Amino acid sequence: MSLAESVLQGNRLALARLLTQIESETPEGIAALSELFPYTGQAHLIGVTGAPGTGKSSLVNQLARCFRQPVACDGNEASEPCRVGVVAVDPSSPFSGGAILGDRVRMRDLAGDPGVFIRSMASRGSLGGLARATAGVVQALDAAGYQVVIIETVGAGQSEVDIARLAHTTLVIEAPGLGDDIQAIKAGILEIADVLVINKADHAGVEATERALRSMLQLGHPSRYEVQHHRSVESSALAAAPVQDSPMWVPPICLTVAPEGKGIGELARAIAEHRQFLHTSGEWQQREHSRLRAEIDLLLGQMLMRRWQGSVSQDRYQAVLDEVFRHSLSPWQAVSQLITC
Amino acid sequence: MSLAESVLQGNRLALARLLTQIESETPEGIAALSELFPYTGQAHLIGVTGAPGTGKSSLVNQLARCFRQPVACDGNEASEPCRVGVVAVDPSSPFSGGAILGDRVRMRDLAGDPGVFIRSMASRGSLGGLARATAGVVQALDAAGYQVVIIETVGAGQSEVDIARLAHTTLVIEAPGLGDDIQAIKAGILEIADVLVINKADHAGVEATERALRSMLQLGHPSRYEVQHHRSVESSALAAAPVQDSPMWVPPICLTVAPEGKGIGELARAIAEHRQFLHTSGEWQQREHSRLRAEIDLLLGQMLMRRWQGSVSQDRYQAVLDEVFRHSLSPWQAVSQLITC
Numbered sequence: 001m002s003l004a005e006s007v008l009q010g011n012r013l014a015l016a017r018l019l020t021q022i023e024s025e026t027p028e029g030i031a032a033l034s035e036l037f038p039y040t041g042q043a044h045l046i047g048v049t050g051a052p053g054t055g056k057s058s059l060v061n062q063l064a065r066c067f068r069q070p071v072a073c074d075g076n077e078a079s080e081p082c083r084v085g086v087v088a089v090d091p092s093s094p095f096s097g098g099a100i101l102g103d104r105v106r107m108r109d110l111a112g113d114p115g116v117f118i119r120s121m122a123s124r125g126s127l128g129g130l131a132r133a134t135a136g137v138v139q140a141l142d143a144a145g146y147q148v149v150i151i152e153t154v155g156a157g158q159s160e161v162d163i164a165r166l167a168h169t170t171l172v173i174e175a176p177g178l179g180d181d182i183q184a185i186k187a188g189i190l191e192i193a194d195v196l197v198i199n200k201a202d203h204a205g206v207e208a209t210e211r212a213l214r215s216m217l218q219l220g221h222p223s224r225y226e227v228q229h230h231r232s233v234e235s236s237a238l239a240a241a242p243v244q245d246s247p248m249w250v251p252p253i254c255l256t257v258a259p260e261g262k263g264i265g266e267l268a269r270a271i272a273e274h275r276q277f278l279h280t281s282g283e284w285q286q287r288e289h290s291r292l293r294a295e296i297d298l299l300l301g302q303m304l305m306r307r308w309q310g311s312v313s314q315d316r317y318q319a320v321l322d323e324v325f326r327h328s329l330s331p332w333q334a335v336s337q338l339i340t341c
Numbered sequence: 342m343s344l345a346e347s348v349l350q351g352n353r354l355a356l357a358r359l360l361t362q363i364e365s366e367t368p369e370g371i372a373a374l375s376e377l378f379p380y381t382g383q384a385h386l387i388g389v390t391g392a393p394g395t396g397k398s399s400l401v402n403q404l405a406r407c408f409r410q411p412v413a414c415d416g417n418e419a420s421e422p423c424r425v426g427v428v429a430v431d432p433s434s435p436f437s438g439g440a441i442l443g444d445r446v447r448m449r450d451l452a453g454d455p456g457v458f459i460r461s462m463a464s465r466g467s468l469g470g471l472a473r474a475t476a477g478v479v480q481a482l483d484a485a486g487y488q489v490v491i492i493e494t495v496g497a498g499q500s501e502v503d504i505a506r507l508a509h510t511t512l513v514i515e516a517p518g519l520g521d522d523i524q525a526i527k528a529g530i531l532e533i534a535d536v537l538v539i540n541k542a543d544h545a546g547v548e549a550t551e552r553a554l555r556s557m558l559q560l561g562h563p564s565r566y567e568v569q570h571h572r573s574v575e576s577s578a579l580a581a582a583p584v585q586d587s588p589m590w591v592p593p594i595c596l597t598v599a600p601e602g603k604g605i606g607e608l609a610r611a612i613a614e615h616r617q618f619l620h621t622s623g624e625w626q627q628r629e630h631s632r633l634r635a636e637i638d639l640l641l642g643q644m645l646m647r648r649w650q651g652s653v654s655q656d657r658y659q660a661v662l663d664e665v666f667r668h669s670l671s672p673w674q675a676v677s678q679l680i681t682c
Contacts, residue, residue, distance in 0.1 A: 030673050037671035051392055053518075135672075177394075177518070292665050292672060299676040304645040307680070324633050330378035331476075331633060332371050335640040339648070 003028065004035035007144050012117065015144050019119055022136040033136055036143035041288065043085070043142035044275050047167030048152045049192075054175040055199045058258040060086060060152050061110060066261075066268050067148050068115055081115065085141035085149040088120045089134050117146060132302065135166060135295045165294050168287055169274045171267075173197045174213060176205035193251050195270045201255035201263065213253055249277050312338060344369065345376035348485050353458065356485050360460055363477040374477055377484035382629065384426070384483035385616055386507060389493045390533075391514030396540045399599040400514060401427060401493050402451060407602075407609050408489050409456055422456065426482035426490040429461045430475050458487060473643065476507060476636045506635050509628055510615045512608075514538045515554060517546035534592050536611045542596035542604065554594055590618050653679065 003021070006014030021029025048063075050056050067082045110116050119137060121130065134151065141149050151167055172193035196217075198209050252270050256263035278284035320338055323329035329337070344362070347355030362370025389404075391397050408423045451457050460478060462471065475492065482490050492508055513534035537558075539550050593611050597604035619625035661679055664670035670678070 034671035034674050038668050041668055051394070053392070053394075289662075289666055293662060295672045296662065296665065296675055296679075299672055300649070300679065301642050301646055303676055303680050304649055305642055308641070308645055321630075321634060321637065324637065325630055327379050327382055330375035331636045331640055333375050334637055335644055338637075338641065339644050 002032065002035065004032040004143075007032070007036065007140065008039065010145065012114070015117065015140065018140050019137050022140060023121065023133045025133070029136070033139060036140060039143040040139045041142065042145075043138075043147055043149045044169070044271075045138060045142075045167045046148060046150045046271060047170040048150060048173065049170065050173030050175075050197075050199075054173040055258050056152060056173050057088070059173060059197065059199050059256060059264075060088075060150055062256075062258050062261055062264045063268065064110060064116055064150060066264050068113060082147040083115045083145055084117075085138075085144075085146035086110075086116070086118045087134060087137055087141070087149065087151045088118070089130065089151060089153045117141060117144075132295070132298050135291075135298075138166065165291055168278055168284060169194045169271055171195045171197055171271075173199050174209055175200040176203040176209045194249065194274050195267070196251050196253045197256055197267060198253065199256050199258055202257045202260075206255065210253060210255070217251065249274065249281075308339075343373065343376065345373040345484075348373070348377065348481065349380065351486065353455070356458065356481065359481050360478050363481060364462065364474045366474070370477070374480060377481060380484040381480045382483070383486075384479075384488055384490045385612075386479060386483075386509045387489060387491045387612060388508030388511040389491060389514065390511065391516075391538075391540075395514040395516040396599050397493060397514050398429075400538065400540050400597060400605075401429075401491055403597075403599050403602055403605045404609065405451060405457055405491060407605050409454060423488040424456045424486055425458075426479075426485075426487035427451075427457070427459045428475060428478055428482070428490065428492045429459070430471065430492060430494045458482060458485075473636070473639050476632075476639075479507065506632055509619055509625060510535045510612055512536045512538055512612075514540050515550055516541040517544040517550045535590065535615050536608070537592050537594045538597055538608060539594065540597050540599055543598045543601075547596065551594060551596070558592065590615065590622075649680075 001009075003014055003018055007018055018029060018032055022033060023029075046063075048056055048060055064084045064086055067084050070081055110118065119141075121134060121137065138149050138151060170192050172195075174196065175198065196213055198206060198213070200206075254263055254267045254270055256267055258264070275284075278287065317338065320329065320334045324331060324334045342350075344355055344359055348359055359370060359373055363374060364370075387404075389397055389401055405425045405427055408425050411422055451459065460482075462475060462478065479490050479492060511533050513536075515537065516539065537554055539547060539554070541547075595604055595608045595611055597608055599605070616625075619628065658679065661670065661675045665672060665675045
């Protein structure tokens, strides 16, 4: 039986082995991914991002647990417990793999549940390499029948934008006290948010954070904010409020206290509503397409580079580099020379 | 007179125009950069990074002001005031350019000093595009005679690692209260730090943050930490403590209160010591080389992609994409087909 077939039959060990192959980009891993690709496209990909200190990991754990309940915590009686994959991407740890520490804490919490599969990924090489590997890992979990795949990244930079490209639904996590700083609330980060979460909502300053988020949202999407929303930790009713003519998604703001599970059900409901919105508006397919296109472009860049590397001698490359090191050739000039040889 | 010549003669307007050309990657900008390249390699490139809420911008302002004093604030009588360039890179704002807000605050503080040049950059396209443009902007400032170029990025992700590649000296900024979380202190981020700064050192919890940083440093570099260091806001004496046989840099921890200017002189001294260390150990040249090499590889990737795009028809590309969208072809298979046609 091939590795891909074992994965399709639900073999966890085979899945773990495949993910390692994907991370190392082995020919075996690539072949298995191609074999699995027809079975992908089913999972709801949820991106979770936000600055350090917002309690992301704890929130992701609670969310995963919520999706696993016999009667789903989003209050929908018809929902069935989902199999949940969690991919924790840590682009800030290219050297020593900082993901390990957080992972150990996480494992203690969800370990032993056969319906949950957790994978930590630390960047070993370039950002491009990490993005490619993450796309592959997510596809493998999708094909293996995990209906929900949560992709969590650390940081507040470009990686968030890449998540937005990978995920169907992107959660941006904030916390009180971090939001006072001009730097803390970035229009760019908010623009990728489908759902905003203020975690640690029992801390002081939660109203200020919510006000700040709301005014940034209004700044970014004035047309979306004709309706004022009002919620609290206890009843954060999440009005998507799509306009009748052109369906439009208003990113709701959810307040949560992750360690106590407060607001998690409401958050799950907001996520379910967003999935519904994606399907009815046709945006689900659009996001699938732009995700696959981005993946193809990444792979193209890699393959073109490899092919070029195979066509140029190491001596020639080094000779041109040396000229740049001596400042007698600019980087642009160097590349022009290298590419025409 | 060419644009490059005007820049070399200290024309600020010409410099501003050139930076815009570089950001847009116009042929004129690329030509000017090549003309300027022989004049680069003089500036001390200082990367500044850290999570939102640590007060990075305020710290960078104070540092720039310190470098501008008639007698340098590092206490070295022989130092002369430097011309300072500041490049604020904001990879989190690909959409609406969130850098503008912070920039306005910053300008108020340093405006009118002809020895300071400030440039904000928000990612307009890919991360690769931003990295390329930043490298070019830094080179232009270097050639224009700015002896210190401070490169500040927002975020706590891959962008920090890219800074480490671009800068000679990388400062990682922390603040009390953010450091309690497991996520906040990332071994990977610390590993790129040449100097660690705990800003907002008048806030509660500074001892805990310092302890946490120190133990993370010991975890990462046990051999470096045979000597215990001790400092306070008032006298943060910064012992580099290189071992005699193999010169080694121990990242010092500086405590600062940026708005009051506390600890800024000590920080400037730590930066000067690191520059000295780079020169005596030969690492300065090594970092120059790996930076130029990284830039060349980025440019190569871009040029190869452009050349390939010129060689394939849009119809052919779209046909293959459509097969992937229908899940009848995997992304890897698609790329293999595209690249051989």
